[in-house]
Amino acid sequence: MKAMRPLLGTFVEIRLEACDRAIAQRAMDDAFAAIARVQSLMSLFEPQSDISRINRAAHLSAQRVDDWTAQLLATALDLHERSGGLFDCAIAPRLASWGLLPKGEEAPQSSLRHLILDEQSVRASAPLRLDLGGIAKGFAVDRAIDALSQQGILSACINAGGDLRVMGAHEEAIHLRDPSDPNALRFAGTLKDGACATSAIYYSKSQHEGREVSALVDPRSGEAILSRDSFSVIAPLCCHADGLTKVLAISQDPSLPCFAHYQAQALILRAAA
Amino acid sequence: MKWTPALSLALLPIAAIHGPAIAGPRINLTVEQAQQRLFPGQALTRHSFTLSDAQRAQMQSASSVREPFRTERVWRSAKGDWFILDDVVGKHEMITYALAINANGTIKAIEIVTYMESYGYEVAEASWRAQFTGKTASATLKLNQDIKNISGATLSCKHLTDGVKRLMVMHDLALKGH
Structure with missing residues (x-):
């Protein structure tokens, strides 16, 4: 079916x-x-969602969140720590300033490092804006x-x-978009009982005040990643594969120790110059 | 999970594949990548200095490493931490590694930068490298004494341990306090 x-x-x-x-x-x-x-x-976009409430008020008072939100934030914090801060899903202010997300409250120092998770209660040591x-x-x-x-x-x-x-027992053929020609698919391999995710800017790049921007941001510099390459990660869990594609795109280093920690394989498809 | 990469992918002119699935145990980082691993988000500046013959002799006698150290491979962070790049011989090929030293003279971490041999790559494992963390120039830094050996990777372990000892002596003689 x-x-x-x-x-x-x-x-x-x-x-x-x-x-x-x-x-x-x-x-x-x-x-x-x-x-x-x-x-x-x-x-x-929903003002009463867990994430909207965290963004609005976690620096003022602890916010009670759903069990799944807590699980997701725990995974995000783990990725943040193990990647030395390269994974940071608190970059919403930057995306908003480029017109890629709606504007919200000011949070100039927004970073996942301010997030404090205690079971299902979320606080922040400084204003932050998450975009998961x-x-x-x-x-x-x-x-x-x-x-x-x-x-x-x-x-x-x-x-x-x-x-x-x-x-399941079957092996699924995995095709990746060719970053030189996003309409063309390339056979990348077969996968059994695992996940695969890809980040690339071929669909998210846009212009803002004459400058090219994308939805991939390096948290160290606040600059957009503008590489034409595509960044794929294969891992047992899809949340890890998804989060690690950002680490790969920012670091461009498939041998970072955190990939091995999540039993992940990283691959970069280079776009033709 | 079972992942079987397509062989055809490696043949595509547009695509270069990175990752342990195909590259095997080989490690080949750029200096910048190694710096980012050891000092994430920090800017490092190259530190120029010279070593006297007497200092070089002291470094050699403490470590038994003979190859001359290339002094252009030292960087410093704004906080006064050090990043030093060096090579040692593995079994057949050179191993390039980076040593990070905290401003207080303790080892922050070591990172393998280039490792092209087919064997002995266990030295790149975090648990083996972690043995160095916190040690100072006065530590013994000898294999089978304060640094454990890895069966099957003895030469890589020994030469790396000797290399680290030499760099710590050099730090003590020529870098500390700058």
Whole structure:
């Protein structure tokens, strides 16, 4: 069974195998519901979402968040620490200043290092503005895979606009966009029981005040990453693969120790000059 | 997880693949990448200095490393920490490594920058390298004494340990306090 729905700002496709049609349908519904739940928790556009509340008030008072939000923030903090700060999903003020996100409260020092997570309570030692666009898609795919497993599905593939995870005994062929020609797909290899995510700016780059900007930001300098290359990471969990593509794009170093920590493989496709 | 990279990908003229799946155990960082690993987000400036013959002799006798140290491979951070690049012989090929020394004279970390040998790459493992952290120029820094050996990588371990000892002696003689 195969279905596709618009979610997470992209098209999410779920393919699964089940011998019973009713079970397949229930699993499919649960998986899409899990993705929709992640989307509403992390939304910057809904004022009462967990992330909106953190951005508005976590520096003033502790904010109680959903169990999934806490899990996602814990993963983000772990990535932040293990990458020496290269992964930082608190760059929303920069993206907003380039017109890539709506404007919000001022947070000049916005960084994940100000975030304090205590179980399901979130505080911040300074104003910060999170944008979980760099990891929430992968996290949503993982939750959807969990939902399928709970319904007894053994074999599936979920693809959320290039962030994908496969489950089961089969090997899935992975194709990556050629950064020199984003309409062309290149066969990259086969993947079993794992996830693959890619970051590249071929879809997010735009002009702001005569300067080229992108949705990939180096937290050290605040500058946009403008490399034409594409940055893919293969890892057991999609949230790690997704987050690590940002570490790869910023560092351009596939042998950083944090990739090995997450059992991840990093690959860079170079764009033709 | 099982990932089988396509062989065809490596043949594409547009694509270069990096990563352990294909590169095997080899390590090949740029100096900048090594600096970013050891000093994330910090700017380092090259430190120019010279070594006298007497200082070089002291470095050699303390470490038994004979190759002359190239003094243009030393950088300093704004906080007074040091980044030193050096080569030692592995089994057949040279290993390039970087030593980071805190302003207080203790070892911050070491990083393998280039490792082209097929064996002995266990020296790049974080747990082995972590043995150096916190040591000073007065530490013994000898293999099988205060630095543990790795079976199968003895030569790489020994030469790296000797190399670090030499750089710590050099730091003590010529860099400390600058």
